[in-house]
Each structure stands twice: as C-alpha cells, then as structure tokens.
Amino acid sequence: MSQQLVVGIDIGGTNTKFGVVDRRGNILCDGRMLTNQHEDVAGFLDELHEHLSKLIDQAGGIDNIRGIGVGAPNGNYYTGNIEYAPNLRWKGVIPLANLLGEKFGLPTVLTNDANAAALGELMYGAARSMKDFIVITLGTGVGSGIVANGQLIYGHDGFAGELGHCIVIPGGRYHPGTGAHGSLEAYASATGVTNTALEFLATRPETKSTLRDLKKEEINSKTVFDAAMAGDPLAREVYEFTGKILGEALANFVMFSSPEAIILFGGLTKAGDLIMKPVREHMELNLLPIFQNKVKLVFSELKESDAAILGASALAWEMKD
Structure with missing residues (x-):
C-alpha cells in the first residue's frame, strides 16, 4: 500500500x-x-x-x-x-x-x-471526462482555472487565468484590493453582490425591499440571498444584474478558449436559477453563432x-x- x-x-x-x-x-x-x-x-x-x-x-x-x-x-x-x-x-x-x-x-x-479547484474537478468532479473547461469560483472574490487540451494553463510565469481581474465595465466600480476599475470580481463576487445591493437601495427608491429595514452594515451577500429567496424584488434585481455581468464575461471566455463546459463553484451558486438564468441568457446572447448552445454551464460536483x-x-x- x-x-x-x-x-x-x-x-x-x-x-x-x-x-x-x-x-x-x-x-x-x-x-x-x-x-x-x-x-x-x-x-x-x-x-x-x-x-x-x-x-x-x-x-x-x-x-x-x-x-x-x-x-x-x-x-x-x-x-x-x-x-x-x-x-x-x-x-x-x-x-x-x-x-x-x-x-x-x-x-x-x-x-x-483556483487552479487547484480546476484540478480537483478534473480528477474527482464534474470535469472527469473533459479536456477543455473553465472553473470559476464565486466566493469573496472571483477565481478561475482554465484547462485546455487536458492541460492546466499556467502561462509563461505561472500566473495565467486571472479571469476575475479582467475588466468587464471599463471605468466601472473601484476594486480596493487591486486599484482596478470595472473588474469582474468587483461585480460577480459576494462582495460585489453586497455593493450592488447598496447601490440599488440608494438609486432605486421606488423599488420596495425588506433590505431597507436593515442597517447598512447588516447588508451582505447572505442577507441579499435570503431576501431574494423570499421573493424580494430589489434583491432579485441584484441577482439579475450580477448574472448579466457574469454572463457577458463568460461569453468572452468561451470565445477565447472554446471550452466544453464552464463549471461554477462557490457561495453565489446557492442562488440557483436566480443567477444561472441570467448568466446563461446573457452568455448566449453575446456569443457568435458558431459558439452558441455548445457550452455546458454546470455547478461543481465537489462538496464545498x-x-x-x-x-x-x-x-x-x-x-x-
């Protein structure tokens, strides 16, 4: 042994x-x-x-x-x-x-x-029979691991695959950790969901929401998730917006490496169709016809x-x- x-x-x-x-x-x-x-x-x-x-x-x-x-x-x-x-x-x-x-x-x-997460999916999880796929981890930040032709992509210096730091809205939301404006991580992470909720509460006074009953410091990705699952209209708009941004970004990633699947992992996936529906819709909407309806969008099979x-x-x- x-x-x-x-x-x-x-x-x-x-x-x-x-x-x-x-x-x-x-x-x-x-x-x-x-x-x-x-x-x-x-x-x-x-x-x-x-x-x-x-x-x-x-x-x-x-x-x-x-x-x-x-x-x-x-x-x-x-x-x-x-x-x-x-x-x-x-x-x-x-x-x-x-x-x-x-x-x-x-x-x-x-x-x-995030590269380790991709290898985990390849060996034990949803990507067991795949040679081309991308893992996106949606947690406090947005991580990613890209596998092409059965090989994890490291780049010449070991740091390839930082899709969370790609700019998706030029001049957009400030990311305090990197100093970048408009990166995917600033929108599609748990922190991003919190910031979007706070922005919507400030700019959409006509939209009713139970989140308005909370103090500013009590609003986080969990309270937004709970409100959305209870049918709160503003919280659901937050997920719709987050899904749109993520879907548009995934379209770019698909056209870059043409993966068989994109595997999503992490806390944001718990919202299920609330986020997956807009993600899929906006990904397909922004793909060239040769890429449309080819890429599977799946959740990780690994226990969190x-x-x-x-x-x-x-x-x-x-x-x-």
Whole structure:
C-alpha cells in the first residue's frame, strides 16, 4: 500500500484546511487551523507540522504518503512560491513548497487556489471526462482555472487565468484590493453582490425591499440571498444584474478558449436559477453563432467543505514519480 495517499493543503486568508486523500478522492482524515494567527511563516509551518503529523500517523505513516499538494493565494506552480499575496500576513515572496518539503521530507507542489479547484474537478468532479473547461469560483472574490487540451494553463510565469481581474465595465466600480476599475470580481463576487445591493437601495427608491429595514452594515451577500429567496424584488434585481455581468464575461471566455463546459463553484451558486438564468441568457446572447448552445454551464460536483483539500490533493497526484 506504499505511497497510495497524498496530502492536500488549502491556505486561505483566514483558515488553512488540510487532509490525507486517497486516489478516489476519499478524505481519510482532515483538520483546519487559523492562517492569520501567525505573523511569520515559520510559526505557521510549525503549527501545521504538528497537526498534519498526527493525521499522517493516523493514515499509516509517512511511507504511505506520495507527496503534498498546496493551493494558496498567488501560489506560483513554477517556482513553488507564494508571491505578494494581498490577503496573507506574510508579505513578499515566500518559498512555501521548499519550506514544506523540507519540513516533512516529502515532494511538495503548489499552485493558486483556483487552479487547484480546476484540478480537483478534473480528477474527482464534474470535469472527469473533459479536456477543455473553465472553473470559476464565486466566493469573496472571483477565481478561475482554465484547462485546455487536458492541460492546466499556467502561462509563461505561472500566473495565467486571472479571469476575475479582467475588466468587464471599463471605468466601472473601484476594486480596493487591486486599484482596478470595472473588474469582474468587483461585480460577480459576494462582495460585489453586497455593493450592488447598496447601490440599488440608494438609486432605486421606488423599488420596495425588506433590505431597507436593515442597517447598512447588516447588508451582505447572505442577507441579499435570503431576501431574494423570499421573493424580494430589489434583491432579485441584484441577482439579475450580477448574472448579466457574469454572463457577458463568460461569453468572452468561451470565445477565447472554446471550452466544453464552464463549471461554477462557490457561495453565489446557492442562488440557483436566480443567477444561472441570467448568466446563461446573457452568455448566449453575446456569443457568435458558431459558439452558441455548445457550452455546458454546470455547478461543481465537489462538496464545498471538501473541495479545497481535494483540489490541492489532485496537484500532488499530478507530480511525476
């Protein structure tokens, strides 16, 4: 049974999740810890080693582990470095794959979190039989991973596929994290939904909404979602608008790489048809005829709580022996 398991680690701005995974995508044991408790990466790695060593022992020991895969913000597959991640306390360039590899004595590979999600779909999820697809993660931000001809697209420097930062409305909404105006992430993320709701409340006084009963600081993507599901007209307009922006952007992405499918993942997908209907409508509306009605729009098949670990673990299976 030697080396029939891998470790998957997902490093987020707040939490880090990790687990031991078999080739079928079963998570045999897992855990989590706070990322942002540690000002320097050395303290973070010490705590991670403590937690993970117990899981590795639980799974039969280090000899059963083939390697470690890591998904992290601004993770560079080519260098194994986290480079200038805006949402981590450790600044600059962190040679994380090397540091982890030395700590555990295991081969370690790293990429960004959205690329890891795409590999997870390819190995365990909705893209199992596909060679051309795009994964879009709709959470606090908008991430993406592009697979073409069966290969994840990294680009010459390891940072290809940042579709969330493409400009969809030139001169549009300001993105405080990047300084850009009008990027997809400023509209189609949970933060974007919140900001659209606040804008609509201010500019559409004639539209009735239960959201008007809330304080400004109480309005977030969850309260907008709850209102929309209860039939609130303004909240539904927010999803209609968000779906339109996302659909128009997806049309551009389709004409760029002609994928078999676009797989949507993350919190915004919980709105189901409220967002999917306008997304599909505006995607098809903006496609050239040769691309129309060819691309499947589907939700991820990975369980949300497991997806990050599975995506990172898929990276470890991809490593050459």
